[in-house]
Amino acid sequence: MKYITIKDIAKQLNTSVSTVSRAFNDKADINPETKALVLKTAKALGYRPNPIAKKLMQQRSFTIGIIVPEFINAFFPEVIIGVQEILFENGYQVLIAQSSECFETELKNIKTLEDSMVDGLIVSLSSESNNTDYYQNLIASGFPIVLFNRVNNQLNCSKVVFNDYKWAFFATEHLINQGCKNIVHLKGRDGVSLTNERLRGFLDAHQKYQLSYNKNQIVATGFTLADGQKAAQNIIDSGNIPDAIFGANDPVTIGAMQVFKKNGFSIPNDIAFVGFTDSQMATIIEPPLTSVSQPAREIGEEAAKILIEQIETKKGFQPKSITLNGQLNIRASSLKITSLK
Amino acid sequence: MKYITIKDIAKQLNTSVSTVSRAFNDKADINPETKALVLKTAKALGYRPNPIAKKLMQQRSFTIGIIVPEFINAFFPEVIIGVQEILFENGYQVLIAQSSECFETELKNIKTLEDSMVDGLIVSLSSESNNTDYYQNLIASGFPIVLFNRVNNQLNCSKVVFNDYKWAFFATEHLINQGCKNIVHLKGRDGVSLTNERLRGFLDAHQKYQLSYNKNQIVATGFTLADGQKAAQNIIDSGNIPDAIFGANDPVTIGAMQVFKKNGFSIPNDIAFVGFTDSQMATIIEPPLTSVSQPAREIGEEAAKILIEQIETKKGFQPKSITLNGQLNIRASSLKITSLK
DNA sequence: ATAATTTTCGGTAACGTTCTCGAAAGATTT
DNA sequence: AAATCTTTCGAGAACGTTACCGAAAATTAT
Structure with a gap:
């Protein structure tokens, strides 16, 4: 399978490769007529530019890497779709890696992507990423990085996040408005900013309504169904049953719901539930789960746009x-309030 | 940011680039001592081979493309994980594209991936892929392709599939053993082989138990929750209520379940349900859904292995x-049988 | 000791682009 | 008419690697 090259086109037209190259790259110093001629014969010959040669010459891979903790739940796949959409349009390729919530894997992924000479990275930190040294160095060296969703505020790079504080506040407020007075928050892992932000929203909503709370109402868990189940069992065993649960995400919340249901609690009358990062599961569980929905695709798109901007800005890019x-x-x-009917 | 090249290493050691290159490529014609020396100084200098130059020289991209209909449900992401695992180990990169069940998008994806000079493709056909001309040509030209999950048997290429026939048979048999006599099969779109295979299993199970059936028991739908809901509503409207439903996949089956539940039917007593391609949703819906689970990751791994084999076999590769x-x-x-307790 | 082989290596040409430089031709100014 | 500027183009280097060929050195065979 022999590929057509610009050399072949040049030979065909009795011109030089420089001219042919110029025709494809919108250079000013070429006669419009010759340009049209080149493009025409290129098409006739079935020419396809070799991206690899271009990459070598321009010392850029036109490839970026995206690292996500997982992509089994729908959220990250949707973000990725958003990322790809923007990057494809701009001639970039996307390599996807998943850290499986493991910091070492995340680091290995980064190195692999560096070996692939990616022009930049879009990363959602694993829940174990407490050591930020490697990122610090990368960022300090000017390497383009955009964090999203799970960010670390100590890192001086661009970030695309959801307003976790505000929507955790609204979610909690909603429960308070339903008459809940003893709400437990199943918070995610520490070390990622969203955990703190959602907790802050949860607490501030209490403040606003002058609702007291104690430390038993804040339970540290993970992000999985099993984590939620375990946390719920602990709560039931403790005998101190809340009248609502606000979970860090849908899997955790749904896991907790399952356990409470199995133990004979009626939802929402005995105990109400609100999740985070709306999912298809939320609409399927019985009763359907109230949840905060995030614009996953948009998050991906914005992250991609910023990354491109940073890559294509030579010097003096300021993180956004x-x-x-x-x-x-x-x-x-x-x-809980069914009065309006 | 200046990269270290083999030239720098050669200069440092007063040797030639050829020798340095030999050291990295396990060539026979190099003294083990010089090889060790080269590797040592390369490490000391922080050398990282430039994959792009290698690609240009070897006329291979070490990149493969994978095209899936969607990756919101967990099945395809899991397949992709399997694919990546094998390919990363072997030094390949993976570009992911999704067709969104649209044939035109699928074709566009293929062309984009061809422009990226992928060394091969792993594809699960969109449900609209009826025209196989483009694939025929690609395969005829010797381009490495592996189809999985949704394949087309007219295409003479490697395929990794699930034994849809057998497990549809078992699923149906299970329902028959539960005493069901009027089972409706919500089949997927025509044109993809799994639809026919699952239908065949459904029918053969009836045959084995000499259970008669009529054409109303085979309902054409799509693959989404909404498709299942619509199909269920149609069945209820028709007044001819079956005692079981066997769906083409979990979303369709769950969609149907929801509608039957809403209309007051008791599951599984009034009507039993079995899905396909087990999902997290199946364990969450009430009651939990019986479903056939597929080894998604293994499917990906096998597809990747075969693709590598084809890529690295120069001539005379026989499709597997x-x-x-x-x-x-x-x-x-x-x-339905709760006797054993 | 000479010839034949093996081992080890260096020089250089590729791979397909883009980039830099300078030159020729044409157009414009003085 | 000479001088200057603009437009257009070609030659060749460069990007970093591997492939190919031949030569020197070391080893073995005659």
Whole structure:
């Protein structure tokens, strides 16, 4: 399988490779007529530019890497779709790696992607990423990085995040408005900023309504169904049953719901539930789960746009931070007030 | 940011680039001592081979493309994980594209991937892929392609599929054993082989138990929750209520379940359900859905292995077909017999 | 000791682009 | 008419690697 090269086109037209190259790259110093001629015969010959040669010459891979903790739940795949959409349009390729919530794997992924000479990275930190040294060095060296969703505020790079504080506040406020007075927050792992932000929203909502709370209402868990189940069992065993649970994400919340249901609690009457990062599962569980939905695709798009901007800005790029908003999808799991009918 | 090249190493050691290159490529014609020396100083200098130059020289991109219909549901992401695992180990990169069940997008993806000079493709056909001309040409030209999951048997290339026939048979048999006599099959779109295979299993199970059936028991749908909901509504409207439903996949089956539940039917007593391609959703819906689980990761791994083999076999590669098996996860949605307790 | 082989290596040409430089031709100014 | 500027183009280097060929050195065979 022999490929057509610009050399072949040049030979065919009795011109030089320089001219042919110029025709494809919108250079000013070429006669419009010759340019048209070149493009025409290139098409006739079935020419396809060799991206690898271009990459070698321009010392850029036109490839970026994206690292996510997992992509089994729908959120990260949707972000990736957003990222790819923007980057494809701009002639970039995307390499996807998953850290499986493991910091070592994350680091290995970064090195692999560096070996592939990616022009930049889009990363959502694993829940274990406490050591930021490697990132610090990368960023200090000017390497383009955009963090999203799970960021670390000590890192001086661009960030695209969801307004976790605000929507955790709204979610909690919603439960308070339903008459809940003893709400437990199943918070995610420490070390990622969203955990703190959502907790802060949860606490501030209490403050606003002058609702007291104690430390038993804040339970550290992980991000999986099993984590939620375990946490719920602990709560039930403790005998101190809350009237609502606000989970760090949907899997955790749904896991908790399952355990409470199995133990004979009625939802939402005995105990109400609100999740985070709306999912298809939320609409399927019985009763359907109230949850904060995030604009996953948009998060990906914004991250991609910023990354391209940084890559294509030679010097003096200033990190940008974008905060996006979502909505609270209220469903039966949190609706105690059925008066309006 | 200046990269170290083999030239720098050669200069440092007063040797030639050829020798340095030999050291990295396990060539026979190099003295083990000089090889060790080269590797040592390379490490000391922080040398990283430039993969792009290698690609240009070897006229191979060490990149493969994978095209999936979607990756919101967990199945395809898991396949992709399997694919990546094998390919990374072997020094390949993976570009991921999704067709969104649209044939035109699929074709566009292929062309984009061809422009990226991928060394091969792993594809699960979109449900609209009826025209196989483009694939025929690619395969005829010797381009390495492995189809999986949704294949087309007219194409003479390697295939990795699930034993849809066998497990559809088992799933149906399970329902028959539960005493169901009027089972409706919500089949997927025509044109992809798995639809025919699953239907065949469904029918043969009837045959084995000499259970008659009519054409109303075979309902054409799509692969989404909404498709299942619509199909269920149609069935209810028709007034002819079956005692079981066997769906083409979990979303369709769950969609149907929701509608039947809403209309007051008791599951599994009034009507039993069995899905396909086990999902997290299946364990969350009430009652939990019996479903056939597929070894998604293994499917990806096998597809990747075959693709590498084809890429690295110069001539005379013969297409391979692999059929994998799974298991029937029996849950409450299909358990009418509660005698054993 | 000479010839034949093996081992080890250096020089250089590729791979397909883009980039830099300078030159020829044409157009414009003085 | 000479001088200057603009437009257009070609030659060749460069990007970093591997492939190929031949030569020197070391080893073995005659």
